[in-house]
Amino acid sequence: MTAPLLEVANLRVRFPTPTGTVEVVRGVSFTLGRERLGIVGESGSGKSLTGRSILRLIRKPGEVTADRLRFEGIDLLSASEWQMRGIRGARISMVMQDPKFSLNPVMTVGEQIGEALAVHEHLPRRQIRSRVLEMLEAVQIRDPQRVFGLYPHELSGGMGQRVMIAMMLIPEPSILIADEPTSALDVSVQGEVLRLMNDLITRKGMGLIFISHDLHLVSQFCDRILVMYRGRIVEECAAGELDRATHPYTRGLIASVPRMDETRAELPVLDRSQWEQA
Amino acid sequence: MNAISLRNVDIAYGDTRVVEDLSLDVAEGECFGLVGESGSGKSTVLRAVTGLAPDWTGEISLFGQPRGKAIDRKFAALCQMVFQDPYGSLHPRQTVDAALSEPLAIHGLGGADTRVPEMMAACGLDPRFRFRLPHQLSGGQRQRVAIARALMLKPKILLLDEPTSALDVSVQAEILNLLKRLRREQKLTYILVTHDLPVVSFLCDRLAVMRQGRVVEVAPVEALRHNAMTHPYARELVEKSANRVSA
Numbered sequence A: 001m002t003a004p005l006l007e008v009a010n011l012r013v014r015f016p017t018p019t020g021t022v023e024v025v026r027g028v029s030f031t032l033g034r035e036r037l038g039i040v041g042e043s044g045s046g047k048s049l050t051g052r053s054i055l056r057l058i059r060k061p062g063e064v065t066a067d068r069l070r071f072e073g074i075d076l077l078s079a080s081e082w083q084m085r086g087i088r089g090a091r092i093s094m095v096m097q098d099p100k101f102s103l104n105p106v107m108t109v110g111e112q113i114g115e116a117l118a119v120h121e122h123l124p125r126r127q128i129r130s131r132v133l134e135m136l137e138a139v140q141i142r143d144p145q146r147v148f149g150l151y152p153h154e155l156s157g158g159m160g161q162r163v164m165i166a167m168m169l170i171p172e173p174s175i176l177i178a179d180e181p182t183s184a185l186d187v188s189v190q191g192e193v194l195r196l197m198n199d200l201i202t203r204k205g206m207g208l209i210f211i212s213h214d215l216h217l218v219s220q221f222c223d224r225i226l227v228m229y230r231g232r233i234v235e236e237c238a239a240g241e242l243d244r245a246t247h248p249y250t251r252g253l254i255a256s257v258p259r260m261d262e263t264r265a266e267l268p269v270l271d272r273s274q275w276e277q278a
Numbered sequence B: 001m002n003a004i005s006l007r008n009v010d011i012a013y014g015d016t017r018v019v020e021d022l023s024l025d026v027a028e029g030e031c032f033g034l035v036g037e038s039g040s041g042k043s044t045v046l047r048a049v050t051g052l053a054p055d056w057t058g059e060i061s062l063f064g065q066p067r068g069k070a071i072d073r074k075f076a077a078l079c080q081m082v083f084q085d086p087y088g089s090l091h092p093r094q095t096v097d098a099a100l101s102e103p104l105a106i107h108g109l110g111g112a113d114t115r116v117p118e119m120m121a122a123c124g125l126d127p128r129f130r131f132r133l134p135h136q137l138s139g140g141q142r143q144r145v146a147i148a149r150a151l152m153l154k155p156k157i158l159l160l161d162e163p164t165s166a167l168d169v170s171v172q173a174e175i176l177n178l179l180k181r182l183r184r185e186q187k188l189t190y191i192l193v194t195h196d197l198p199v200v201s202f203l204c205d206r207l208a209v210m211r212q213g214r215v216v217e218v219a220p221v222e223a224l225r226h227n228a229m230t231h232p233y234a235r236e237l238v239e240k241s242a243n244r245v246s247a
C-alpha cells in the first residue's frame, strides 16, 4: 500500500471564551489517500474548522494541537509560515463555505483565477486568459467573457461557488478540501462540476475531502464517509453503506431527509439527549 | 387577495438584463417555490421585491399596493428577506444580540430582552451564542441567525433564499417544521428559493422553474411529486434529482 497523502491524528481546536476555553474539535483522526472522503454531520460539529486546521488557517486566539498532521512527509504543525504559503492553494487547496466572501472583493473573477493559475505554471498573459475562460466554461458558467470581468459581489451564489472551485482546481493540487462546494448549484450544473473534480482524482491522483450536508450526494459521490457530531467522529462507513449506519445520530439524520414525494406533515427531528450523556 | 404580484417584470444590473418578462402571483398564506438553474435570476427576483435591485420595470405589488423602486420602511415591516449568503447579511462587528434587536429598535418596538432569547430558541440557537460575532459561528449557525433576524418584526411575507442549504438535515428539519408552523399560525406567505426539490415538496404549494432569466413552467407541487412537469428543462431537473435520491 502507498503512504497516505494526509494523516491526521488527535486533532484538537480550542477557543477561549468569557466562560472558559471551549474545545470544538475534540480528537479527530483520519487518513486520506487518493480517494474521495466525505464528511457529514451536525451544523457546528467542527467540519469547517477541521478543514481549516489542515491549512493552518485558524485565526488567533484559536489554538490547534495534534499528535500528527502530516502531508506528503511534511509536518504541517511545525512547517514555517513561508512553507505553508507554498502549500496553500498550490498543493492543498480549499473551497470555502462562503465563497463570495472568501474571494478577493476588489479583483475581478478573471484576474483571481488567472493568479491561481500563474502560481502553477508560467504562461504568457494571452494564454492565461484563454485557460481561465476554458475553466469558467468547464464549471458551466454561461457567458464566460462577461463573468471574467465581474467582481465577486456581482455573482450569483452558485456562480461564486463555481468560480471558487475553478480557482482551486486550476493549479491541480494534491488535495482539495471542498467545504459545501455545491450547495448552491442546481442538479444539472452540480453533476458537471463533480465530474470535473473526479477527473482530477482519476487523472492526477488528487485526494478529496468533501464536506457536505447532502447525504444522498455524499453516499453516491464519495468512497468513504465520516460522520461528525460535537467535535468528534462518531461513525465511519463505506459511502454505499450509509443506509446501514448504526450510530443513533446518523440514523436520525437519514430519517430527517425530505423525499421527493414528501407527504409527512412534519419531519422527524432528533432527540439529541439520548446519546449525549455518553 | 394576492400577497405578492409581479407583472411583466424586467430586471437589470447596468446594461445586463438578467430577468425578463416575469409574471407571478402568490396568494396570501401560500408557499411558492422558485427553483432553477444557478445564475438564472432567482435571487434577483427576491431582491427586486424587497427593493434591493432597483433597476426594474413592470409592476410589483404587495397586498395590492404597488411598491416603488427604493427601500421603504412600511414594506420592510411587511416583507422580510433571508439572504442566500448569511455572511453578507450580518454585520461582521455586530453580535447576535445586536443583529436581532436592531430591527425592533429601527421600528421603535420594545421587548428585545424577552424576544431575542425567544427567537433564538425557536431557531435552535444555543443561548451561549447571544453575544458572539458572526465569524465565531459555524455556517449553519449564521444562517439560523439570519432567519431569526428576519422573523423579529413578525412580517406577513418572508422571502427565503436557500434558507437551509448550510444546515445539516436534522437542523434543516427543525427549521422547515418551524416555517410550516409559523405559516399555519400566522398565515405567513413565503417565496422559497432552493435547489433542493424535496424541500419544495415538503413545504410548498406551487413552484416555478427558471432558466436564463425566464420562468419556463409554473406547476402545483403534485407535478413535482409525480414527475408530471411538462417543460423539458423542468423534467430534466426533476429526473436528475429523483435519480440521486433513489440510487
Ligand SMILES: Nc1ncnc2c1ncn2[C@@H]1O[C@H](COP(=O)(O)OP(=O)(O)OP(=O)(O)O)[C@@H](O)[C@H]1O
Binding pocket: A015, A024, A041, A042, A043, A044, A045, A046, A047, A048, A049, A050, A062, A097, B135, B136, B137, B138, B139, B140, B141, B166, B167, B168
Ligand atoms: N472564533 C470562534 N470562537 C469561538 N467558537 C468558534 C469560533 N469559530 C467557530 N466556533 C465554533 O466552533 C464550532 C465548530 O465550527 P465549524 O465552523 O467547524 O462547524 P461546521 O461543522 O463547519 O458547521 P456548519 O455545518 O454549520 O458549517 C461551532 O460550534 C462554532 O460556533
Ligand SMILES: Nc1ncnc2c1ncn2[C@@H]1O[C@H](COP(=O)(O)OP(=O)(O)OP(=O)(O)O)[C@@H](O)[C@H]1O
Binding pocket: A153, A154, A155, A156, A157, A158, A159, A184, A185, B013, B016, B018, B037, B038, B039, B040, B041, B042, B043, B044, B045, B084
Ligand atoms: N450586482 C450585480 N451586478 C451585476 N450582475 C449581477 C449582480 N448580481 C447578480 N448579477 C447577475 O445576475 C444574474 C442572476 O443572478 P442571481 O443571483 O439572481 O441568480 P440565482 O438564480 O439566484 O443563482 P444561484 O442559484 O446561483 O444563486 C447572474 O448572471 C449574475 O451574474
Ligand SMILES: [Mg+2]
Binding pocket: A047, A048, A049, A097, A179, B138, B139, B140
Ligand atoms: Mg462549516
Ligand SMILES: [Mg+2]
Binding pocket: A156, A157, A158, B042, B043, B044, B084, B161
Ligand atoms: Mg441565488
